[in-house]
Amino acid sequence: xxxxxxxxxxxxxxxxxxxxxxxxxxxxxxxxxxxxxxxxxxxxxxxxxxxxxxxxxxxxxxxxxxxxxxxxxxxxxxxxxxxxxxxxxxxxxxxxxxxxxxxxxxxxxxxxxxxxxxxxxxxxxxxxxxxxxxxxxxxxxxxxxxxxxxxxxxxxxxxxxxxxxxxxxxxxxxxxxxxxxxxxxxxxxxxxxxxxxxxxxxxxxxxxx
Amino acid sequence: xxxxxxxxxxxxxxxxxxxxxxxxxxxxxxxxxxxxxxxxxxxxxxxxxxxxxxxxxxxxxxxxxxxxxxxxxxxxxxxxxxxxxxxxxxxxxxxxxxxxxxxxxxxxxxxxxxxxxxxxxxxxxxxxxxxxxxxxxxxxxxxxxxxxxxxxxxxxxxxxx
Numbered sequence: 001x002x003x004x005x006x007x008x009x010x011x012x013x014x015x016x017x018x019x020x021x022x023x024x025x026x027x028x029x030x031x032x033x034x035x036x037x038x039x040x041x042x043x044x045x046x047x048x049x050x051x052x053x054x055x056x057x058x059x060x061x062x063x064x065x066x067x068x069x070x071x072x073x074x075x076x077x078x079x080x081x082x083x084x085x086x087x088x089x090x091x092x093x094x095x096x097x098x099x100x101x102x103x104x105x106x107x108x109x110x111x112x113x114x115x116x117x118x119x120x121x122x123x124x125x126x127x128x129x130x131x132x133x134x135x136x137x138x139x140x141x142x143x144x145x146x147x148x149x150x151x152x153x154x155x156x157x158x159x160x161x162x163x164x165x166x167x168x169x170x171x172x173x174x175x176x177x178x179x180x181x182x183x184x185x186x187x188x189x190x191x192x193x194x195x196x197x198x199x200x201x202x203x204x205x206x207x208x209x
Numbered sequence: 210x211x212x213x214x215x216x217x218x219x220x221x222x223x224x225x226x227x228x229x230x231x232x233x234x235x236x237x238x239x240x241x242x243x244x245x246x247x248x249x250x251x252x253x254x255x256x257x258x259x260x261x262x263x264x265x266x267x268x269x270x271x272x273x274x275x276x277x278x279x280x281x282x283x284x285x286x287x288x289x290x291x292x293x294x295x296x297x298x299x300x301x302x303x304x305x306x307x308x309x310x311x312x313x314x315x316x317x318x319x320x321x322x323x324x325x326x327x328x329x330x331x332x333x334x335x336x337x338x339x340x341x342x343x344x345x346x347x348x349x350x351x352x353x354x355x356x357x358x359x360x361x362x363x364x365x366x367x368x369x370x
Contacts, residue, residue, distance in 0.1 A: 023299070169335055174245045178338045185338070186294055188252075189345050193291055196349035203356040 047150045048072050052143055060121050060141065063102045068143070069150060071093050077150075093138070100125045101135050118142050136160075172180045227268035234261035243341040245335050251342025258343065261352035271358050283348050283355075290345030297337045 011136055048069060049055075059066045077083040078092040093099070100123055105111065107119040120142035124135035140151040167174040177185055235258055243253025268276035 008266050027324075088301075107231050111364055174250070174339075175337060177250065178245075178335060182298065185342070186298070189291055189294055189342050192349050193287060196287060199353045199356055 047076060047139075047152050049147050052146050052148045056148060057143065060102060061104065064097075065095055065100065065102065069148070071152070073139070076136045081083065093127050095123075095125070100138075118144070223268055227264055231261050231265050232314075234258070234264065236344075238347075241338060245339050249339075251339035252346055254339070255343035255346025256350065258347040259354075262347070262351045263354050266354060266358060272356070272360075278351055278355075279355060280355075283352050286344045286348035287352065290341040290343070290348070293341030293344070294338050298341075 048070070056066050056068070073095065077090060079090055080092065080094055103123055103124065105116050105120060105123045107116060109116045118190050120135055120140055123139035123141065123198045125138045126135040137153050140153065142149050142151065159176070163169065163172050169179070236255075238254050238258035238261060241248065241249040241257055242251055244254075262274070262278055265277060276344075
């Protein structure tokens with residue numbers, strides 16, 4: 001077929017296909033990989049490691065957070081207020097005296113929907129919420145090979161802190177449905193429309209079977 | 210069998226109550242569909258609106274229901290919902306702002322500023338997605354109900370021979 005014989009519809013189809021292919025190539029570059037540990041939602045947060053010390057362990061057992069750990073956490077930017085000039089204000093709960101609570105957790109305990117594979121200290125922070133008035137897990141400190149490793153709890157804490165900033169939605173559930181799990185919801189909608197099309201194909205056969 | 214229709218029994222009470230309930234149920238469906246700030250969402254809103262149409266078809270019969278919700282409009286809604294959803298995702302990807310997993314909703318802040326709603330960056334996409342889901346769900350359910358009701362009517366009428 002020569003170019004002059006092509007119908008306008010063919011031209012339009014070819015143009016749309018080219019634009020779609022170009023957009024797909026562009027999108028492939030841009031979409032974060034699934035299961036990427038460094039993507040925003042999946043970040044595994046091990047904050048830092050410091051050398052263990054009898055005094056540090058004793059302080060942790062006594063229920064106070066040592067100054068070394070506290071300063072490191074503040075240095076990472078988990079504070080209230082801006083971390084640099086012109087930055088947005090951070091809104092992390094601070095580790096003031098009386099605001100937090102430290103609990104030692106044995107290895108193999110079920111707590112909060114997960115099993116503790118290592119023994120360690122949980123740092124619970126009282127946020128001062130009116131209706132959910134319990135201290136929440138923020139940091140986990142583990143002693144291993146003479147080191148103290150400080151972890152930060154990932155998903156629930158992240159959702160409560162960051163949803164509005166990242167997505168702009170005040171409702172956490174809507175943000176989870178439409179943003180963080182947007183692909184899943186799109187698949188659900190596709191399932192519904194596929195079911196409807198299958199019912200149409202099966203029921204409108206008018207005696208042909 | 211003669212092609213004439215069976216006498217369609219009218220019941221005044223049922224018809225009046227249904228015609229009162231139909232717009233109110235549609236309105237309630239819209240309210241749930243747009244209530245993404247609270248407990249609402251697209252799936253439930255679409256289901257409630259489909260329930261309104263199903264009530265209407267059950268009470269007033271198949272043909273009047275078809276006048277209210279023609280097949281062309283139904284097919285349009287069915288695909289329009291999916292296009293709305295995917296269009297939101299495409300725009301977010303094409304603006305190169307997929308910093309969260311897929312739909313980075315602040316991608317729309319210039320648009321909302323232009324419209325005149327600064328500070329509510331997520332407004333457009335949040336509602337766009339949920340309205341898309343609701344339209345698809347409503348049109349799919351109504352279409353399935355129409356198909357099943359049509360089949361039953363044909364069997365009762367003795368088919369085409």
